[in-house]
Amino acid sequence: MQTDVVRIGTRGSQLALAQAAETRARLMAAHDLPEEAFEIVVIRTSGDRIQDRPLSEAGGKGLFTKEIEEALFDGRIDLAVHSSKDMPTVLPDGLEISAFLEREDVRDVFIGRSVKRIRDLPKGAKLGTSSLRRQALVLRMRPDLEVGMFRGNVQTRLRKLENGVAEGTLLALSGLKRLQMEHVATEIMDAQEFPPALGQGAICIESRIGDERIKAMLGPIHHEPTGTKLACERAFLATLDGSCRTPIAGEAKLDDGRLNFYGMILTPDGREVHEVTGDGAASDAIAIGRDAGARIRDSAGPGFFTDWV
Ligand SMILES: NCc1[nH]cc(CCC(=O)O)c1CC(=O)O
Secondary structure (H helix, E strand, C coil), X not given: CHHHCEEEEECCCHHHHHHHHHHHHHHHHHHXXXXXXXXXXXXXXXXXXXXXXXXXXXXXXXXXXXXXXXHHHHCCCCEEEEEHHHCCCCCCCCEEEEEECCCCCCCEEEEEXXXXXXXXXXXXCEEECCCHHHHHHHHHHCCCCEEECCCCCHHHHHHHHHCCCCCEEEEEHHHHHHCCCHHHCCEECCCCCCCCXXXXXXXXXXXXXXXXXXXXXXXXXCCHHHHHHHHHHHHHHHHCCCCCCCCEEEEEEEECCEEEEEEEEECCCCCCEEEEEEXXXXXXXXXXXXXXXXXXXXXXXXXXXXXXX
């Protein structure tokens, strides 16, 4: 019987563990299975090990997925739970994203130490983030702020704030909600002014292509509208690929079978901003994302991706 246990691979951060537990709970409910039918296997990734520099410098995407994908290939795990935001647009041959769970709130939040809102920060105040997108968006609003590197899990970051290492930081509301910590947010950022990372708020599940047992398990927990939005967002990203040091933001929304996409690229100082919109039938999600990617590339011009990297 032991061999029937479904092994769920995940990183070991509290957020990752919460996401794995949520996936397990959905699988248990969908298939009327007990907790013992699943085993959560924690895998340490390079992204967890490297704490001293921005991930964009350490090689960017893939740092949170490589070791987990090796475990999928080895058969040590049967499925892997990821934050879609951390997933590269191209997966290794033999693996696929086989399900998306329903997307959480996509917005970012500000956590201020002594003020609640970014606009109330004193001139020149220090803000901690290691996300190039958040850096660019915040400098676009407040060019006077000093943005410094801030890595580590939510608890570490909050401790750094308490110790006065920075006056504030930015995090995904989805992650805080999954940790039942949304009360620490002091300002919820407007998704138009401060667009999220592509894929933010959506948990995805990766598995081996051709593993029919796992595919059948995941079918009932897949959330189709999230899958459609993410297909568009990932197509947009893939079109801009090769530029993982570019701040990129945006979101696909669904409204009655119509898909609306909004995308933005910025220079890291937030001074140059290019925007794009696209819309069409939900069934054309990938084409809408690709087309938006091609148009924003054109409007930014060939120098945009190379001038400041
Ligand atoms: N890079 C870390 C990471 N990957 C996904 C999330 C948020 C959770 C989500 O997107 O659902 C976070 C933390 C954060 O940005 O606050």
